Amino acid sequence: MQHPEKSELPRQQVLGYSVQGRPIHLWQLTQGIPSLLLIGGVHGNEVEGYNLIEQYVTSGLWGSLAGRASLWVIPRLNPDGCAVGQRVNARGVDLNRNMPTQDWIQTPLEARYPPGSAPGSEPETQVLLACLEQIQPQLILSAHACEKNPCVNYNGPALELAEVMATHNGLPVTDDIGYPTPGSLGTWAGWERGIPTLTLEILRGTPLNQVWQEQAQALQALLEYVARLSSE
Template sequence: MLGGQAVVRCGPGLLLAAGAISLAACGVSGEGDWSSVRDRVRPGATPGEATVRRVVTLGRSVRGRPISAVEVGNPSAAQRVLVVGCVHGDEPAGAPVAEALAAGPGPARADLWVVPVLNPDGMAARTRGNARGVDLNRNFPAGWRPLDALGSVEYSGPGPLSEPESRSAVDLIRRIRPTVGIWFHQNMAVVDDSEGPRDVEQRFARDVGLPLRALTDYPGSITGWENTLVPGSAFVVELPDGALSARSVRRYADAVRHIADP
């Protein structure tokens, strides 16, 4: 059980709420269908409290796996926080952090959106790229250019947003316009302070015990594109190598909650 819900195992080491991955069974299909799969208001909630838990499908991967997002917290809040657990399929350690946030209590003063896995095909295959071998973190419009060739680990695809996973992320970001976006990667064990909200990056790094370092903003990166839409909103957290302990998962999830609901 996860947060009082049934869970299923989806790929190596990944647990997702059943409602978040069994979307086809709920009548949700196709790319970009924002039908609410589960929309719950907490009994006794008053205005300003965390009231909503909603699961939507953003789209489907190349191989048809659903890409799901969970909204928890206060949908009317000015603070909108986006957390994406896994972009590269061979960097899965952020997914349990995202799952903990999705299953836990929602923030009272923020609208929290969680995408446990943006690249489910890559996670299932344990590959950096998606099922077509595209590095999703080189496939976004900001500064996109052809990188490497098919078969290389940083292949940027035939054009910007050529991949359904990338288009799902763009659709979500355009809809919610996050004031803070946290994108988990591995395995450098640093918090990137090259382009996001400096005060938030500093607080997050302090809370989780990672150093701050300015990382390279690669052509076609997700955070680079998000920061063109909402300047100064998005940053990368490079987790350590390997799986996080349960204690570490809690620490990272708590650090996100501290940002969302200080």
């Protein structure tokens, strides 16, 4: 007797659409407990982050998680920004300042972090919120890139998980990136809802093949660790 839920994986669906009408895709790669979510392309100019996530999808490394975890992936949350290499979405909003957090403010703390007209105002943010409600992840990892101070940033009860990654990629672990981030995913999911949330900050300008060499094992070790924890 066939098990269609297994034979159908991996599968891709369209979660919704960006400001300019580009599809925002969600992959389900494996099935099991717990539910894990990887996100790339929140900022369209951080190719090091979203390329890592896309390479991971095509690598097949995730096959070891089959039956042990449901692994979900949004490769490019901000496809409009990714298409032109800009941080913000097509309306000029920083999606990582647009989440409906308790600390959301309409006045940007810096010009490069415009939060939008209201919390959750952007279609990409609404797509992410609907996805989080649908899959109820027990881990969120969002891959970014930064101009200095690469790190594994954690929000919520995720110190141990950040340390697992750091063991393999050598990056420092921190719960404070040095400046306020009102409206961020880490605040919404990690601090306000207690969902272990990691933000992997890769150094901008790192060759993409080097990013893969330095980060793939760390990403795989993290996912294996969470899957193993849930089975104990």
